[in-house]
Amino acid sequence: MLKAVIAEDEVNLLRFLRRKLEKHWPQLNIVAECTDGQAAFNAIERHQPDVVFLDIQMNELTGIELAAKLPKKTHLVFVTAYDSYALKAFEFGAIDYLLKPFSDARLLQCVTKLKNHLSPKTGQTKQNETIKLTIGTKSWLQPIEEIKAVCAQGRYVEIICENRSALLRMPFKDFLDFVDQQLFWQVNRGIAINIRHLDYVKTVDAKHMQIFLNDLSRPFTISRRFQSRFKNPLVPSFISST
Template identity: 35%
Template sequence: MTSLTALIADDERLMREQLRMALQRVWPELQVVAGARDGAEAVALARRHRPDLVFLDITMPVQSGIAAAVELNGEYPVVFVTAYDQYAVKAFEEGAIDYLLKPVDDDRLERTRQRWRQRQISLPAQWQATLQQLGRQLEKPDYLRWIRASVGNSLRMISTGEVLFFQSDEKYTRVQTAGCEALIRMTIKELLPRLDPDEFWQVHRATLVRVDAIEQVRRDDGQRGMLLQLRGHPQPLEVSRGYAHLFQRM
């Protein structure tokens, strides 16, 4: 059995591990040699390890999976893996090895394995054009730019550029700017794919924070976690352990 190698890029460690275990079951001859937490790291690790196949999440901090694939420029065959089906462009059926939605099940992964074997990897030239097109689309995606939120008894249009953070409870999400606090009926799960990942990071299951508003990151010795201090707001925000890796590289 010929040994093959793979790289998995996903900003969530649990997702990387789940895919690695699925590959062990379905594709035992494919050895995962590296894991990346963002697109930029994926590009660097791909050029270091030269894998036979690269699995790329699409929505990642620092650099998206699409941007990473464009930078790799066809050097390595790519399978896109994402939780959001709005990126499922049908043109990928003609060019990419495959496009998988999370959570990836074994039967679907077996189809990816068969596709890879059938192609033995000869990347069509049209895939590069598709990647370039998608890269341009991701540079200017249709992200939310305005939030219609309740401030007291009135409605206000708030630019996402003003928002310091979003923080949710079970029913409402708090929209905090330097000058006011507002409420919207949208969950963090609903908001996340509609916000620019280069502008907003999820730091807790209930909190999204504007990256350029972060003034300081410090350890919370009492909770053995991290706290963020934002410019223009006195309240520190908790970073849960699952998102601490975002700041370990800063």
Template identity: 30%
Template structure:
């Protein structure tokens, strides 16, 4: 049985850039089919749900939301190839498991290499979306980066606290602080069961790093974790928190 073509969605707010990418991808029409073109993240979300593309060629500078934020919010996400004029987002892109990162103006040979990577990445006769929901294990190591663009490779068990920071998440661990472009909710879905618990709407704490727990006002709790960091557990979460720590 013949392999089906990859279904591609193009997302870029510059019509000329979309047109040029379509022209270049036309050289690969035997293995790739363009099923849609969008100019912002809102339209892209709708198109992803409706068209179920195998791959998104995604710009970073979109008018309503960054391409990084769009990819981070898709769970599970289709395969993504970033196509952008900015090279400083490459670390974030590969942290999110982007398949490739192309700089504008796109070179035909470089695009050919990206398409080859796409074809080699899986069996197109039985495609499934990339599953980013697999629970992590405490010993697994993950990449993070800080505001000075320094990369950290840490074990999940080193994490003490996660909290909302803009469109992403701030991660506090034993050796410092770093950031993830993923939302707190997306990260929460991948944390090891019974090892982390949501303290409130904006923070998640690691139970193994809890040192003190005190009753607080209006049914809340004040929790101190390693490093003397104080976190307030909401009244709604207080019972779940004490149940996790009880015999």
């Protein structure tokens, strides 16, 4: 069972977070609750948790000071009322940054991220993995492996399938965290393609490449940052420069 430590200097908020985690992630074993940074550090050394939920402003040691002492294998989530520390938090490799007060939906999103990071990567997406999509009044469960491409649209992503597409309220980065990135290859800043649906790649000139997917007439541009992956001789044999 995965282990977690919660460090929060406000007792009511600590209990609130524990109740919510017990509700939304009952398999998580919360092994310690701490109200100051030094106690949290001691608990982390003693229990070696998989996940630490960490407040930033605490006595003894601040959350930032504590984060600098954590082993790299620890999955860190900052829980704070201040958004000014977000950049610093991600410099420490934080998986997420929960701003108080947060909703159940936001916590569930965080839990999904953590589960994705903590699950072993197999290189394959299970056939029964689905995501709920909606167009108007119609909703359906879309198998993730059948999604052809994903495009960033502000706070949404456009999910492109063979015969239809739908908008999903999820940031592009969060979607990439949710799916298997061995299956979904990012081709530019806001687009990822399902490698299983790749037809061919076309080299337009020395600087530009386009990618074509099976049964889609719409090509996608591969930015220079991601082109090396498609030029590697070990990529699948369907890659073409014609």
